[in-house]
Structure formats: structure tokens, C-alpha cells
Amino acid sequence: MIDTLKVAPGIWAWGLMTGVAMVQAGLGPGMSTLMTLLVYGGSAQLAAIPLLGVGAPAWVILATAFCVNLRFAVFSLHLRQYLMAWPRLQRLSVGYFIADLNYVQFVERYPDPATDREGQRSEMAYLCGNCFLNWIGWQIASLAGIVLAAQVPLQWGLGFAGVLALVGILCSLCQTRLRAISLVVSGTAAVVAFALPLRLNILVAIASAVVVCLLIERTPLARKQVAP
Amino acid sequence: MMDMGDLGIAVGLGLITLLTRCFFFILDRELPFPSWAQRGLQYAPIAALAAVVVPEIVVSHGALVQTWQDARLFGAAAGAGFYVWRRGQGQAVLGTLLVGMAVYLPLHIGLGW
Numbered sequence: 001m002i003d004t005l006k007v008a009p010g011i012w013a014w015g016l017m018t019g020v021a022m023v024q025a026g027l028g029p030g031m032s033t034l035m036t037l038l039v040y041g042g043s044a045q046l047a048a049i050p051l052l053g054v055g056a057p058a059w060v061i062l063a064t065a066f067c068v069n070l071r072f073a074v075f076s077l078h079l080r081q082y083l084m085a086w087p088r089l090q091r092l093s094v095g096y097f098i099a100d101l102n103y104v105q106f107v108e109r110y111p112d113p114a115t116d117r118e119g120q121r122s123e124m125a126y127l128c129g130n131c132f133l134n135w136i137g138w139q140i141a142s143l144a145g146i147v148l149a150a151q152v153p154l155q156w157g158l159g160f161a162g163v164l165a166l167v168g169i170l171c172s173l174c175q176t177r178l179r180a181i182s183l184v185v186s187g188t189a190a191v192v193a194f195a196l197p198l199r200l201n202i203l204v205a206i207a208s209a210v211v212v213c214l215l216i217e218r219t220p221l222a223r224k225q226v227a228p
Numbered sequence: 229m230m231d232m233g234d235l236g237i238a239v240g241l242g243l244i245t246l247l248t249r250c251f252f253f254i255l256d257r258e259l260p261f262p263s264w265a266q267r268g269l270q271y272a273p274i275a276a277l278a279a280v281v282v283p284e285i286v287v288s289h290g291a292l293v294q295t296w297q298d299a300r301l302f303g304a305a306a307g308a309g310f311y312v313w314r315r316g317q318g319q320a321v322l323g324t325l326l327v328g329m330a331v332y333l334p335l336h337i338g339l340g341w
Contacts, residue, residue: 014321035238038242045241062241069249071273073249074270076249076250088254092250096245160329166281167308182278187279188282194287195290205279209272
């Protein structure tokens with residue numbers, strides 16, 4: 001529990017700003033509240049905001065959120081060895097709540113999956129407690145942000161905080177040279193292809209960055225690669 | 229304010245949260261997963277975020293910004309700079325947000341950039 005509290009201020013602030021950013025982008029308090037409660041994923045929510053704002057089609061929004069969230073799939077591959085001891089329904093109900101920090105703290109606390117029942121119980125207890133505290137903190141902060149945003153004039157541009165939060169996450173993901181290349185290729189492609197309809201520039205950018213990285217990962221350009 | 233389309237998107241995004249967070253432990257058996265796809269998983273998230281974020285910073289009225297007098301450029305640069313400086317220490321992402329806003333707000337509200 002102490003672990004969760006150590007990073008809690010960051011989660012609260014981020015939740016608050018996500019709430020503010022959603023309302024300031026014109027999502028409306030109802031939709032913003034629904035997004036917070038159902039989606040429970042700051043980066044996917046923030047990435048969806050500009051797309052919702054310009055009325056991009058649903059499948060583009062969902063595909064973008066899926067790609068943003070693919071990092072969770074990487075986590076789930078790792079967590080599989082911890083969770084397969086539990087029935088599927090329980091795996092899914094816990095899995096939904098495992099955000100970035102819960103994963104990081106969990107695998108730090110339990111570097112090796114337990115093999116006995118008692119160890120597995122202790123892992124599950126830690127995971128549930130950690131996820132719950134994180135969830136409740138995020139929800140309260142985010143709802144507070146939604147309420148507060150209505151009091152702040154739009155012209156201040158507080159919604160830009162959402163973009164800045166994503167800049168921070170981008171920096172934290174940028175741990176290998178290939179990922180940095182992915183960032184540059186995708187960012188450039190997204191601007192070059194900006195005129196495409198339906199915000200398809202985003203999917204074009206993701207696809208070109210992933211293809212470029214897969215093509216060059218065996219070349220000298222990709223040296224110094226470190227596992228995430 | 230809220231219509232069925234928005235409701236559908238919110239529900240769909242929630243399902244995507246569930247799907248991606250549980251991706252590899254939904255099925256009891258191991259997923260056959262080609263290695264290029266697994267490696268692709270390493271590059272897709274950062275590409276997706278960059279594709280959303282970069283235009284939010286450098287595009288205005290549908291084209292690349294033509295002036296340096298844009299508060300977003302300085303805010304984002306300051307935030308990213310702070311992250312690099314504080315890398316590896318606690319709350320670097322939060323700091324990125326706060327430092328970026330501290331640069332952005334005066335330029336945006338004060339100078340109207």
C-alpha cells in the first residue's frame with residue numbers, strides 16, 4: 001500500500017488534468033464522466049479527445065486507442081505467468097484495472113511468480129489492493145477535474161495540459177533507439193498526412209512507424225537496444 | 229449534449245481497455261503469436277501517441293505552424309526538456325506537465341501566442 005501512496009500525487013494530478021482536458025475540449029460533463037468511469041485509461045482518453053473534438057469516425061478513435069493501449073498487451077504477456085493460476089473471470093476482472101504503475105510496482109515487488117498457493121494469494125492480494133487504491137484516487141481526481149473545469153475560462157487553454165501529459169508519457173516510453181525512431185517517423189508522418197480525411201493520418205503514421213522499425217531493427221541503426 | 233454515438237464510443241473504449249490489459253491471459257492456452265508481431269508491439273504505443281501529440285503541438289489551421297510565436301512549441305519543449313533533465317527520478321511525468329504549463333500559460337494568456 002505504501003508503494004501506491006508514493007506515486008499517488010502523480011496519479012491524482014494526472015487524473016485531475018485529464019478531467020479538465022476532457023471538459024475543456026468540449027466533451028461535456030456527462031460524456032467526460034462516462035469516459036472516466038468506463039475507459040479508465042488516461043492516455044487512451046487523452047488521445048481520443050482531439051479525435052472526438054473533430055468528429056472522427058468511431059473506428060478511427062477505437063483503432064487509435066487500441067494502438068495506444070498495446071503497451072498493456074505487452075504487460076499482459078508478462079503477467080500471464082502470475083495470473084494463469086486463477087479462473088478466467090477473476091483474471092479479467094483484475095486485468096481490467098491493471099494500469100501502467102500497478103504493473104511496474106507489481107513486478108518489482110514480485111520479480112518471480114509464486115509456485116505455491118500461499119504465494120499466489122499474496123500476489124493477488126497485493127495486486128488487488130494496489131489497483132483499487134490507484135483506481136479510486138484516479139476516479140476522484142478525474143471527477144474533481146470535470147467539476148472544476150466548468151469554472152475555468154476556455155481561453156486559458158488548460159486543455160493543453162492533456163497534451164503535455166502525453167509528452168511526458170512519450171518521453172517515458174522513449175527508452176530504446178528504435179522507439180525514438182518510431183516517435184520521429186510517426187510524428188512526421190502524422191503532420192505530413194494531416195490533410196487526409198477522417199483523421200486517417202494517425203493510422204497511416206502508426207503503420208509507417210511500425211513498418212520502418214521492423215525493417216531496420218536488424219541494421220546498425222538499431223544498436224544499443226535495451227529491453228523495456 | 230450526449231448522444232448514442234458518444235455512448236457507443238465510451239463503451240467501445242472501455243472494452244478496448246479490458247481487451248488490451250488482459251490480452252495474453254484471456255485464453256487458457258498460449259496464443260500462437262508470430263515474433264514480428266510481438267516485436268511490433270514494442271513500437272506501436274509510442275507511434276500512436278506521437279501521431280496524436282505531434283500534430284496537437286505543431287499544426288494550426290490544418291497546416292504546419294509558420295511562426296515561432298506559438299505558446300504550444302515552447303510549452304512542449306520546456307516539458308520535454310524537464311523530463312530529460314529529471315529522467316529516472318520520481319514524478320518526472322508530473323513535472324513535465326507542470327513545467328510545460330508554467331511556460332505555456334504566460335505566453336498563451338499574457339502574450340496571446
